[in-house]
Amino acid sequence: METILLAQVMGGFYGLLAIIFGAFGAHALKKKLTPEQLHSFETGVKYQMYHAILLIVLSYNLGFDGPLDKYIVNCFVTGTLLFSFSIYGLCLSSSKGKKLKFLGPITPIGGLLLVMGWALLLYSFIATIL
Template sequence: MGTIFMAQLMGALYGLLAVIFGAFGAHVLKKKLTPELLQSFETGVKYQMYHAIVLLVLSFNLNFDKALDAWMVNCFIFGTLLFSFSIYALCWGAAKGNKPRFLGPVTPLGGLLLVAGWALLLYSFVSNLI
């Protein structure tokens, strides 16, 4: 699959799921989670939606003619997956009384990939000026 198609596909999928998960959190999990866990869940939803939008914007604005572009998109795709979905699993597990501890290190790894994606985007802008 091409990088543009993958960015569009995952951007649309992440956007769709962010709306569904946001509604699920607001209506179902609100009664099952502590306020702190609900806030964590909402953070996962927000970051997922932010990066869905970023993927879609990039897919319509970049030429994707450099390897850097593909690395950037992959950082956003996998970073969002690891960051947001590990938060969802941790919150849901805590609601069920079973906190999956192995997911604890996954969230910061996803965050690191998101930071790398943003750093690559910044580099792509700055490199055009040099």
């Protein structure tokens, strides 16, 4: 899949799911999650939406003429998936008393990929100046 198309499709998909999950959390999960779990769930939704918007913006602004653009998009797509969705899994499983502990280490890996995506994006901006 072309990088620009990947950024647009995943940005749209993540945005759609962020709205659905946000409404689900605000209504259906409000009585089932503790305040801490609900806060964590909302953090996953926020980060998912931030990166959905970022992917859409990047798809219209990056040159997509080099491998760096592909790395940036892949870091954001994969990082969002690992970060936000592992948070959802941790919150939902712990609310049922069966916390999926294997998801715990996945969240920081996703966060690291998001940081790498932002660092590569910053590098690409600086490289165009120099």
